[in-house]
Amino acid sequence: MIPYTDRLAGLLGRRKTPPYLTENLSEDLIVLDRLVKIYDTGTIKVLGLKKISLTIRRGEFVAIMGKSGSGKSTLMNILGCLDQPTLGHYYLDGVDTASLSPDELSEIRNHKIGFVFQSFNLISRTSALKNVELPMTYARKSKRERRERAMELLKRVGLEARADHMPNELSGGQRQRVAIARALANDPPLILADEPTGNLDTAASEEIMELFSRLHQDGATVVVVTHEENIAAFTERIIRFQDGEVVSDRKNRPALPESRRGKEEISC
Amino acid sequence: MLIENMSMAFAAIRVNKMRSFLTMLGIIIGIGSVISIVSIGDTMRNLFSDIYKDVGITQGYLYIGYWVEDVRESDYFTLDEMERIRDVFADEIAYIDSNAYTSADASYRRTTVSFDFSGIDANYIDVQPVDMVYGRYLNEGDILGRRRNVVMDTDSARLLFGEENAVGKTFRATIYGSTDEYTVVGVYRKNMNAFQALLMGSGGDTGSAFIPYTLLTWPNDTFYAIRVFAGDDVDLTSFFARLQAYVARTKNRQPQDWYLQTAMDEMTMVDSVMGGLSAAVGGIAAISLLVGGIGIMNIMLVSVTERTREIGIRKSLGAKTRDIMIQFLTESAILSACGGAIGILLGAGVVWIGGSLAGIPVVVKPSVVVLAVSFSAVVGIFFGIYPASRAARSNPIDALRYE
Known part of the structure; x- marks a missing residue:
């Protein structure tokens, strides 16, 4: 629980960083401790996750794999602080998320997690720039700061020329790149991608995964949930799920995309 | 945000x-x-x-209460009494007359028009200003001499005589049972908007004219009521109360036997209803x-x-x-x-x-x-x-x- 005085300070609008948002530079970014998720459908109780214990270190590039119903989406929701475990603990950046209120979870999502979704989830009829600005708006950043940072991020994903385009004027790959720029807006320690290439063709998928690789090389922690082997192949660690349990967790030597493989071989 | x-x-x-x-x-x-x-x-x-401002917000009427059963001849007002009231309340009263009015048919050649005649004193123009366009207003001589002279508005003149400038023209009318010849000495122009005209009920086919109030007396040269316009700065409530008390005293009655009606009260009532x-x-x-x-x-x-x-x-x-x-x-x-x-x-x-x-x-x-x-x-x-x-x-x- 947050101390009462801090809650009060929050209520009174004093902008003091709450303890659950302070930077914690421990080695382990994500620690799952005997995580259990039970879905109560009323008539039957479904065990979504069965005592998952898992650690993801800062700077890792991880794929979470599994068929539908394997529990990977459930885990994704919990990792993303969109849902909470029934039992067990999830420590994100050293903070136990189980004790946080919905609004505190919103703040965690805002500051510590960058989401990339399968269906892009850009706000329609809102320009790419405004979409990228949104997390910063909720972080109460100034208009100028938002604009500058959003332009910089769009440049980083190669879309600065499309800043004023609406989502429906962009291709799937471009939309996903806007979404990635948006995920990076508040410089979160964790990038969480849920089937980021599920709605994209092969070329665009490769483009997106390359972008993730680059982010990873720049030091970001990236967790990708996918069911496609060739997507998981880009990552350095593959965790396989089945029936709510981890069935395998192994290191992976990232396959480089076709386009870059040649260069790599020459440099070797 | x-x-x-x-x-x-x-x-x-x-x-x-x-x-x-x-x-x-x-x-x-x-x-x-x-x-x-x-x-x-x-x-x-x-x-x-x-x-009400046009009609005169400071005006009030006083007459013997309709609930009083033993009405005496002394309850009516004589010209002398009115003169005395004017003297007693000289500071407050701007104008006083008998509030006498009557309707009668006015005939000029082959035209007969129903007219409303209002009895006024010569200084009525001071409390109810009008723009004279032809001739003159009624004067002291008309009042005291009970001359059968009238002043009317342009609409009424056109109605009866077919033209606005009716100064010098005469018509016949039967007022209080006596048929006489009346002479137009002046014509004024009415200033009111359509809505006011509608409310005041004038226009249409009825004319209106001012005649000396001394012509509209009750038997024995008395008047049933008095109409008073107070001056602009007069405290109306207190003045009308004192006037009522004074009249009651001079006529050996209680103040509550006299009916007092003021424009102010009427306006307040209409205003609150609206x-x-x-x-x-x-x-x-x-x-x-x-x-x-x-x-x-x-x-x-x-x-x-x-x-x-x-x-x-x-x-x-x-x-x-x-x-x-x-x-x-x-x-x-x-x-x-x-x-x-x-x-x-x-x-x-x-x-x-x-x-x-x-x-x-x-x-x-x-x-x-x-x-x-x-x-x-x-x-x-x-x-x-x-x-x-x-x-x-x-x-x-x-x-x-x-x-």
Whole structure:
């Protein structure tokens, strides 16, 4: 629980960083401790996750794999602080998320997690720039700061020329790149991608995964949930799920995309 | 953040232009009708108070109460008594006459017109100014000499004589049973707007004329009543009370035996009746605002359902309950406030156009406008609370999964 005085300070609008948002530079970014998720459908109780214990270190590039119903989406929701475990603990950046209120979870999502979704989830009829600005708006950043940072991020994903385009004027790959720029807006320690290439063709998928690789090389922690082997192949660690349990967790030597493989071989 | 919310709200309103307009329509009609009804009421009150000012707000009538059974001859007023009253209250009384009036047919050649004759004193023009266009007003000589001279307005002159300049013309009329020849000594022009004319019941086919009040006496040269115009700075309540007491004393009666009627009391009564009436009708019109508010709530609920996914995205990006709540509240408040603003323009516009067509000065009170706008914003916020809280409470996962 947050101390009462801090809650009060929050209520009174004093902008003091709450303890659950302070930077914690421990080695382990994500620690799952005997995580259990039970879905109560009323008539039957479904065990979504069965005592998952898992650690993801800062700077890792991880794929979470599994068929539908394997529990990977459930885990994704919990990792993303969109849902909470029934039992067990999830420590994100050293903070136990189980004790946080919905609004505190919103703040965690805002500051510590960058989401990339399968269906892009850009706000329609809102320009790419405004979409990228949104997390910063909720972080109460100034208009100028938002604009500058959003332009910089769009440049980083190669879309600065499309800043004023609406989502429906962009291709799937471009939309996903806007979404990635948006995920990076508040410089979160964790990038969480849920089937980021599920709605994209092969070329665009490769483009997106390359972008993730680059982010990873720049030091970001990236967790990708996918069911496609060739997507998981880009990552350095593959965790396989089945029936709510981890069935395998192994290191992976990232396959480089076709386009870059040649260069790599020459440099070797 | 507020600006962000406003621009988001405007964007959302723009996206569904037709729907937003239809939603606003309830508020537009509600505010429009409240504004127009209250303004029409205020305009009428203003008009009545103008009329009373024209007729003379300082005037009052005094006569023996209709409830008094043993009316004596001394309860009537003689010319001498009126002169005495004028002397006793010299500081207060600006004008006094007998408030005598009668209707009679006036005939000139083959034309016969029904006329209202009002008995006046020569200085009546001081308390009820008129623009003389031909001839002169009645003078002391006409009054004291009981000359059968009259002054009439241009409309009446045209009615009876077929022309405005009727000075020197004579007509026959039978007043109090005596048929005599009357001479027009002056013609004045009436200044009143269409509505006043309608209310005053003149125009049409009836003429009106001033004659010396000394011609309109009761038997034995007495008058039934006195009419007094007080000076401008006189405390009317106290003056009329003293006048009543004085008259009662000189005629050996109690003050309450005398009936006192003042323009002030009448105006206050009319004003309060009209005020009550316009408040009541305005209140009924305000019910339509409630209906408008329910319309807003309905559309906001639809909008929240439609945008479930958007809400989920926003929540996943860090929007707090309060952020979503404020976003939707802003939207409903803006819808409602825009509707209110358009309603005010519409309501005030209708009243203004109507007023300028009828030639009446229109009164749209700023306080009513402010009240209407704040009421519509309150309606928007109140009816926005439920949809907004439903949006804000939604679970981000369910919202994200919503198709």
